[in-house]
Every structure is written in C-alpha cells, then in structure tokens.
Amino acid sequence: MALYNDIVMDHFLNPKNVGELENPDGTGVYGSPVCGDMMQIQIKVDGEKITDAKFKTFGCGSAIASSSMATSMIIGKTIEEALEVTNKEIIDNLGGLPPVKVHCSVLADKAIKNAIYDYAQKNGKHYAALEGYDPNADEDDDHGDIEE
Amino acid sequence: MRNVYLDYSATTPVKEEVLKEMIPYFTEKFGNPSSLYDKGLESKDAVTHAREQVAALINAKPAEIYFTAGGTESDNWAVFGACEKLKSKGNHIITTKIEHHAMLHSCAFLEKQGYEVTYLDIDKDGFIDLKQLEDAITDKTILISVMLVNNEIGTIQPIKEVAAIAKKHGILIHTDAVQGLGNLPIDVKDLGVDLMSVSSHKIYGPKGSGALYIRKGVSISNYLHGGAQENRRRAGTENLAGIVGFGKAAEIAKNNLENHIKHCSELRNYLKDRIIAEIPDTYVNGTMEKRHPGNLNITFKYIEGESILLLLNQFGISVSTGSACSSTSLEPSHVLSALGVPVEMIHGTVRFTVGDFTTKEDIDYVVDNLKTIVAKLREISSVNSTKGW
Ligand SMILES: Cc1ncc(COP(=O)(O)O)c(C=O)c1O
Numbered sequence: 001m002a003l004y005n006d007i008v009m010d011h012f013l014n015p016k017n018v019g020e021l022e023n024p025d026g027t028g029v030y031g032s033p034v035c036g037d038m039m040q041i042q043i044k045v046d047g048e049k050i051t052d053a054k055f056k057t058f059g060c061g062s063a064i065a066s067s068s069m070a071t072s073m074i075i076g077k078t079i080e081e082a083l084e085v086t087n088k089e090i091i092d093n094l095g096g097l098p099p100v101k102v103h104c105s106v107l108a109d110k111a112i113k114n115a116i117y118d119y120a121q122k123n124g125k126h127y128a129a130l131e132g133y134d135p136n137a138d139e140d141d142d143h144g145d146i147e148e
Numbered sequence: 149m150r151n152v153y154l155d156y157s158a159t160t161p162v163k164e165e166v167l168k169e170m171i172p173y174f175t176e177k178f179g180n181p182s183s184l185y186d187k188g189l190e191s192k193d194a195v196t197h198a199r200e201q202v203a204a205l206i207n208a209k210p211a212e213i214y215f216t217a218g219g220t221e222s223d224n225w226a227v228f229g230a231c232e233k234l235k236s237k238g239n240h241i242i243t244t245k246i247e248h249h250a251m252l253h254s255c256a257f258l259e260k261q262g263y264e265v266t267y268l269d270i271d272k273d274g275f276i277d278l279k280q281l282e283d284a285i286t287d288k289t290i291l292i293s294v295m296l297v298n299n300e301i302g303t304i305q306p307i308k309e310v311a312a313i314a315k316k317h318g319i320l321i322h323t324d325a326v327q328g329l330g331n332l333p334i335d336v337k338d339l340g341v342d343l344m345s346v347s348s349h350k351i352y353g354p355k356g357s358g359a360l361y362i363r364k365g366v367s368i369s370n371y372l373h374g375g376a377q378e379n380r381r382r383a384g385t386e387n388l389a390g391i392v393g394f395g396k397a398a399e400i401a402k403n404n405l406e407n408h409i410k411h412c413s414e415l416r417n418y419l420k421d422r423i424i425a426e427i428p429d430t431y432v433n434g435t436m437e438k439r440h441p442g443n444l445n446i447t448f449k450y451i452e453g454e455s456i457l458l459l460l461n462q463f464g465i466s467v468s469t470g471s472a473c474s475s476t477s478l479e480p481s482h483v484l485s486a487l488g489v490p491v492e493m494i495h496g497t498v499r500f501t502v503g504d505f506t507t508k509e510d511i512d513y514v515v516d517n518l519k520t521i522v523a524k525l526r527e528i529s530s531v532n533s534t535k536g537w
C-alpha cells in the first residue's frame with residue numbers, strides 16, 4: 001500500500017549522515033537531469049580510507065533515503081571500493097525502489113563519484129575507475145518508461 | 149493519531165445523507181430504468197428526480213442534464229462530440245494551458261488526427277487574457293473550452309466574458325466546471341455556456357458519476373453508442389445508485405452553498421495566514437481573489453513536495469503536490485509552469501484543500517506539524533537562502 005518499503009521509509013524518516021563536514025577532503029554535487037533535484041556529498045579521507053561522509057539533498061523521499069544509504073555504504077571503505085558502489089547496490093540495500101525512482105539512486109551514485117573526483121583532483125590522485133570521468137555528464141539513468 | 153484530510157479537490161467523502169439515499173438503489177430498488185414494469189419505473193423516477201436536483205444546482209432545465217461516468221467522460225464527450233459534429237466547419241479548438249488532463253490529453257489526441265489547438269496562457273495571477281482569446285479565433289475555430297475553476301490553483305476564469313466572445317463569433321463554448329460545482333454559485337443561463345462538465349465525487353457524492361450539461365438546441369455527436377438512455381444521447385444502463393447519490397449531493401450543495409463557501413474560505417484563509425506568518429520563505433501561488441474557497445497552493449522554498457507529503461502523511465495528514473518527483477512523468481505541474489513559477493519553486497509546492505468536515509483544530513494540527521517538517525527538510529536540503537539553488 002505504501003509508496004516505499006520499510007527500509008526506504010526508515011532512511012527517509014531517520015536519515016543518517018545529514019549535514020556538512022568542517023574540512024571535507026572532497027565535495028561532490030550533482031543535480032538530477034530527470035526531475036531537477038540536487039544532492040551534495042562530502043567525504044573525509046584518511047590514507048585511502050573514507051572515514052566520514054555527509055550529505056545534503058534537495059529532493060524526494062527516495063533521493064533522501066538513497067543519500068542516507070549511499071553515505072552509510074561508503075564510510076569505512078577505501079576509495080577504490082567506494083568507486084565500485086553502483087546505484088543498483090544502493091537500491092538493493094534499500095530493498096528496492098519504484099521504477100520511476102531509480103534515477104534518485106543514480107543521483108547518490110553520481111554525487112559520491114563527484115566527491116571522490118574532487119578529492120582526486122585536489123590531491124593529484126589517479127584512480128582507474130575515474131579515467132575519463134566527466135563529473136557533469138548526464139548519466140543515462142533509465143527511470144523506467146511510464147506509459148501515461 | 150489524528151487524521152486530517154486536506155485534499156478535497158482530489159475527492160470528497162460521500163455524505164451520510166447521500167449514502168442513505170443511494171443504498172436502496174443497490175438492493176431492493178434495483179430495477180433497470182428502461183424496463184416498463186413498476187420496478188423499472190420506480191428507478192426511472194429516481195433518475196428523473198436526480199436530474200432535477202442537478203439541474204437546480206446550476207439553473208439548467210432537467211432535460212439539459214445528461215448523466216455520465218464522471219468529469220473525464222463529460223470532458224471527452226464535449227470535445228470529441230463537438231469536433232465530430234462540426235468537422236465540416238473547421239478543425240481549430242481553443243483551450244488553455246491549465247486544463248485538467250481530461251481536456252489536455254483529449255486535445256493532444258485530436259492534434260494527432262489533424263486538428264489544431266491553441267492553448268491560451270495565463271498571467272501571473274492565474275487568469276487567461278480575453279484579448280489573446282479573441283485574437284486566437286479564426287474562421288476554422290469550432291470550439292472554445294475554458295475551465296471554470298482550476299484544480300491546482302483554484303482560480304476562477306471569467307467564463308461569462310469568454311462565452312460572450314464565443315457567442316459573438318458563433319463558436320460553441322464548453323467549460324469544465326468540475327472544481328466549480330458546489331464551490332461557487334453557477335448559473336448556466338447567466339454564464340451563457342453551451343456545454344458544461346460536472347462530477348459528483350467533488351461534491352460529497354459517489355465516484356464514477358457526473359454529467360454533461362448540453363444547452364437546449366445545441367447539438368454534438370454522441371460519444372457512447374448503444375441503447376436509448378439519456379434521451380438517446382448517452383448509451384448504457386444508468387449508474388442508478390451513482391445518479392441518485394449525485395442528485396442528493398447536488399441538493400445538499402445547493403442548500404448549503406453559502407455556508408460551505410463561508411466555512412471553507414475562513415479556514416483556508418486561517419491556514420494561509422498561519423503558514424505565511426509562521427514559516428519563512430513560503431509563497432502563495434495564484435491570486436487569493438476569485439479563487440476556489442477551499443484551495444490553497446503554497447511553495448515552500450528549498451524543499452521538495454513529495455518529501456513534505458510523505459512526512460505529513462506520517463502525521464495522518466493528506467495533501468497533494470505539484471512537484472516533478474511525485475508525478476509519474478517526472479514533469480513539474482503544467483499549471484504552475486503556465487503560471488510562470490520557476491521549476492525549482494514548483495518542486496516545493498503543496499496543494500491544501502479544505503472542505504465541509506475540516507475544523508479549526510485540524511488546521512492548527514497541520515500548521516504545527518508543518519513547521520517541524522519544513523524545518524527538518526530544510527536541514528537536509530542542499531539548497532538554502534544563502535547558497536541559492
Ligand atoms: C478540473 C477537473 N476536470 C475533470 C476532472 C475529472 O473528473 P472525474 O474524476 O470525475 O473523471 C477533475 C478531477 O480530478 C478535475 O479536477
């Protein structure tokens with residue numbers, strides 16, 4: 001009956017890692033080309049490990065839940081590991097999103113990559129997964145075609 | 149938990165008195181109104197009575213009321229029926245950018261069939277420009293359709309003036325009065341319209357029941373083909389209980405109109421005043437003048453409507469939003485776009501509609517929770533007054 005499942009609702013109602021870091025090592029901002037929403041993710045890096053992450057999101061329930069889930073997933077991971085996180089994994093960990101809401105998880109995925117990209121740029125780091133990466137590119141995020 | 153329903157423009161509960169009238173027509177008085185024995189005649193009488201009740205609410209003659217399956221069918225019938233009937237005269241329709249999808253999608257379909265449609269703009273207050281209307285008329289124009297009351301921002305269009313222009317040019321005029329019925333006095337004679345759509349479930353009647361007013365002497369093609377019901381103009385065995393319910397709801401709406409308008413507008417204004425005074429960065433969309441008495445459409449800057457809706461729902465409060473995120477097409481509201489509201493502002497819009505069962509305590513409960521919810525979402529939001537969008 002509900003629009004979202006319990007896990008999504010829990011991350012929406014009690015989002016984890018809301019806010020901004022005082023001295024972030026990387027900041028990623030990404031706006032959704034689909035619905036016009038905006039997400040910011042910041043990371044703190046120690047060695048190669050992401051020790052903290054915070055987000056701010058202007059968006060729908062699943063965008064907020066995706067941000068909360070995505071930041072939770074990358075804390076404690078190495079940069080290389082975090083770069084492997086896909087929007088599909090974010091969705092799976094949330095127990096699924098409605099098809100029309102898949103792009104909200106892409107928003108989180110992109111914001112993470114942009115935060116890491118920012119970190120790499122500032123610190124002269126190179127990661128294979130970021131080869132040729134364009135932080136502003138519109139991801140082709142199939143949000144499920146809805147028949148009107 | 150308290151339950152506060154503030155979405156009366158989406159639909160309304162069926163009033164007890166209405167339900168009571170309807171029930172016998174499901175069970176003992178189930179006869180087909182077309183049957184010639186007493187059980188059929190009894191049903192036929194009930195339909196006749198309902199027709200009088202609906203006619204009385206809009207100052208029409210009963211014979212000018214044709215029962216349908218609701219506002220959507222009435223809109224479809226009006227536009228397709230008019231275009232079919234008048235296709236030898238022309239292929240141009242004039243309507244507005246803010247019509248309900250029942251009208252807009254019908255027009256889009258007709259465009260694919262080779263019809264031309266002009267969609268009139270609205271100004272920043274939410275009204276069409278009569279000059280633009282008159283300028284749009286060509287010798288191919290066969291129908292003008294302008295809604296009486298908009299379902300999102302509640303603005304009341306100058307239909308009497310629109311009808312006068314249509315009449316001057318000899319063009320058929322239809323109005324979608326689904327949101328207007330029972331919310332403002334409607335007199336079809338005074339308005340001068342040829343066709344008017346109404347729906348039962350917006351006036352405390354059952355869903356799936358409505359009517360098309362067709363002025364005496366106006367001829368449009370049929371839309372549903374079959375039996376001889378509704379004076380041979382709308383086929384199909386009557387939705388008996390639905391029609392009876394619509395009739396009763398119309399009677400109550402007529403008797404209660406003044407009270408209803410006063411009750412709704414007082415509470416709506418109270419809601420507006422509290423929100424504007426107590427929650428910063430909030431804006432009313434559309435003018436407060438000439439507006440549906442229960443409608444309030446507000447933008448809460450920097451946050452998104454579906455999130456607001458979901459959190460209000462946690463407190464048992466029901467509202468709707470024009471945000472792109474909450475529509476299946478992920479398009480922002482076409483009405484607010486036409487009003488010139490920037491996309492990011494449309495994102496944070498919430499429509500509240502109060503109705504007969506709303507109380508002042510309900511409004512206080514909503515505002516108190518809304519304050520916390522808006523503050524919480526603004527905490528989470530990546531945009532704010534200093535950072536901008
Ligand atoms: C302005 C307007 N027109 C048409 C309709 C459709 O009416 P119904 O739901 O009875 O088909 C609605 C209801 O949402 C409406 O608000």
Ligand code: FES
Pocket residue numbers: 032035036037058059060061062063101103104472473474
């Ligand atoms: S952020 Fe707009 S639909 Fe999810």
